[in-house]
Amino acid sequence: MKSPLEGLRVLEIGHFVAAPFATRLLGDLGADIIKIEPLDGDPVRQWGEQLDGKSLWWSVHGRNKRSIALNLKVPEALAVVRSLVAHCDALVENFRPGHLAKIGLSDESLRKLRPDLIIAHISGYGQTGPYKDRAAFGVIGEAIGGLRHLTNHAPGGSELPPVRVGVSIGDSIAGLYAAFGIMAALWQRDRPAGDRTGRSLDVALTESVLSLMEGMLPEYGALGKIKAPSGGAIVTAAPSNAYPTADGQWIILAANSDRLFEKLANLIARPDLLSSQRFQGNYQRVANAAELDRIISDWTRKRTAAELTAALTSADIPGTKVYNAADCALDPQFQERGMVMTVDDPQLGRVLHYGVVPHVPESPGAIRWPGPPVGAHTEEILVDLLGFDAFRIAELRASGAI
C-alpha cells in the first residue's frame, strides 16, 4: 500500500500560499518534499490565529515537508541548493519572475546539474508579457481573472463591495494547476516511451482563475454579453438560493426542476404555486425568482436551520445549512471518510487537519507529520542526502548560510 508518489522528490523554494500548497498536494500523496526556507521561516508561520506564537494553519500547510533553513544571500547556501537539485525530480518556486535566475539559479544552470529536472514557476501574471514584473497579490489576481466581479449581488442589489472568497482561492487554484502540470511533465518524462527530458512550467494565478470562468469569455466574444453577478442565486435556474433561518443562519435550497419545485410547494403548504402561470416551468420561475424567493424566505424565516434541514431531507429536496467551521469539523460524512482528522503536533498538541484529496483506497496518501519547525531537517538533509560531515556543516553555520 505505497502512496502514489513515493519515490518522488520535490524541492520547494516557495513561500506564502501557491507554491507551498502545490507541494502540500504532492507531499500528501507521498512525495518527499524538501522546503527551503529563510532562516526566519516562511511568513505563513505568522499568519492567522496562533497558539503559543505558532500558526495553526502552518500545521496543515507545512505537513509532510522537510524544512531546510538557508540564507540564500550567502553564496555557500546557493551551493547547497545546487547540490540538492541534483537529488530532486522537480522544483517548485513562486518568487517574482526572474528572481531565481538573478541569484544564479536559472533553469538552464539547474538543468546542468540535473538534466531531467521539472521546474514549475508560479507567479501572479506569468513569466512573460507586459505585466510580469507587477506585484502579484492574490486579491488582485482574482480580480483580473474575472472572479471578483462575480462574487457580488446582482446589479442594483447592494451598495456593498464585491466580497473576497474568504480564503486565498486564486493561489490555491494556481497551486493545484502546478501540481497537475508537474505530474503531467513527469509522466511525459518517465513513462516507458518517455523522453527522459526536463521541462519548465509557467503557471499564472490570473490565468488559473480565468480558466474556470465557463461561458463568460465565449459569450462575451460572440454576443457582447458581460456576465453579471447574481448574489445567492443562479441566473439560469430557480428557485436556488440561500434563505434566512429563525436562528440567524442561512439555508441553501435547490428546487430548480419541475419535480423538485412540486415537492417544495407541497412542503411549504403552498400547492397554489403549482397552478400559477408565473411559476410554470424553469423559464417562468427564473423570470419571477424574486417573488419566489420572498415566498420561500417567509417559510424559512420561521424555522431553525436544523428544522429546515430535517424537513428538506425528508422531502428529498436538495438542501443544507451553510456550514461554518464547527459544522465542517463535526460533519459525520467528513469524519467517516477521514476528511477531518486529529493529528498530534509536537508544537501545538492535537490539531484538526483536512484529510488527503483525492482518496486512493488501494494506495492512500497520508499525513506523516504536521508542519515542522523552521530548519527542523537541515542537518538530516545535509548529512543523509548530501553526505556533508560535521566540519562542513560547521563551516556553513559560520558563513551564515544555515
Added chain:
Amino acid sequence: MKSPLEGLRVLEIGHFVAAPFATRLLGDLGADIIKIEPLDGDPVRQWGEQLDGKSLWWSVHGRNKRSIALNLKVPEALAVVRSLVAHCDALVENFRPGHLAKIGLSDESLRKLRPDLIIAHISGYGQTGPYKDRAAFGVIGEAIGGLRHLTNHAPGGSELPPVRVGVSIGDSIAGLYAAFGIMAALWQRDRPAGDRTGRSLDVALTESVLSLMEGMLPEYGALGKIKAPSGGAIVTAAPSNAYPTADGQWIILAANSDRLFEKLANLIARPDLLSSQRFQGNYQRVANAAELDRIISDWTRKRTAAELTAALTSADIPGTKVYNAADCALDPQFQERGMVMTVDDPQLGRVLHYGVVPHVPESPGAIRWPGPPVGAHTEEILVDLLGFDAFRIAELRASGAI
C-alpha cells in the same frame, strides 16, 4: 514539441461540469479524450447563452474531445464501452456512486478488460459514507465544504444572503483534483520503477472545497474560533478592499504594509494619516479599517476606474479595477500570452477561448478543435479504434445503441 500528454487516452463517461472539466485539462495538454455522451448529448450543450441554439460554453468545455454517442440503456452500447476500455489508460466518471457498477461497469469488471486502468470517480460526497447517495448539487457541496459561509459580508454588514461564486467553482476544483490524481496514479503505474497497476480514485466535491480552507479547521479545533466572512476586506491586513469609483465600478487596492500605506497616504493627499496613532502599523490599521476604508472611498468615489488604475500604477501601489468579461477579453497580458484566443468553431464561427493552463513552453498544449457536435466521432472511433465494419455499425444503429 509534443504536448505533455500525447500518447495518453482517457475515456470520459461524464456530464455537467466536474468530469468534463477534468478531461478538458487532460485534453488541453495533449491526451486523446473519448467522451461518451447520451444520444441527446451532455446537458451542458444547453447551458448558458446560445448562438443558433448551440451553447457557447460548450465550445470551450468540449474542446479537444472526440464524442461518441451511446445509449447506455442498450446492452450493445455497454459492449462498445467495454471494448473502448481496453484501449484506454484512464476513465473519468461523475455519476451517482454505484451507478456504473449497477449497469455492469464496475471497477473490477473493467479491470478484467484493462488490468492497469486508472479510474477516477468524481461525486458530491464521495463513494462511501452516510451521505454518498445524496443529490450532489454544486451549490450544496460548496456550502458543506465551508466556502459559502465565507463569501459574505462581515456579520451585521448585510441582510442579503451569502453570494455564490458565480461559476461552478466546487465542480471545477474537484475536476482539477481528479486530473492531478489521474496523473499521480499514471506516474506510479508507468515510471521505470512503476508497478504497472491500475487504481481507483475517489474525488468528492465537498472535500475538494474543504481542503482549500487554510486555517479554518485547525483554528476551530484548537481555539474554538469560527472563521467569519469579511466582505471585501482581509481580516488580518489593512487597507485591502474593493472601493467604489466615479463610474460605477470597483477598484481593488492593497496597501497593507507600512511602505505601501505611506505611498497611499501621500497619493490621496492625506499625509496626516501617517502621524495618527490610529493607523500606525498593520495591527492599528486593522483595528480601524472601517474608518480607513471610508477615507479611501471618499478619494476613489471622485475618480473613474481608469484614473484610479493609472494613479495606483504610477505610485507603485498594487491595485486594479475589478475585471468583467470585456476587461478580461481585452487585457494585453492575457492577449500576449495566448490566454485569450480566437478559435474557429465550425458550428459557431469565431469563438473566444481561454488558453491552456499551465504553459509548457518546450512542449505546449493546444486547442486542436472546439467542442464537437454530439456523436461527431462515433463512426471514426468504431472503425479506426475498434475495427468495426459497416455491417456491425448498422447493427448497432438498428439496436438503438448509437
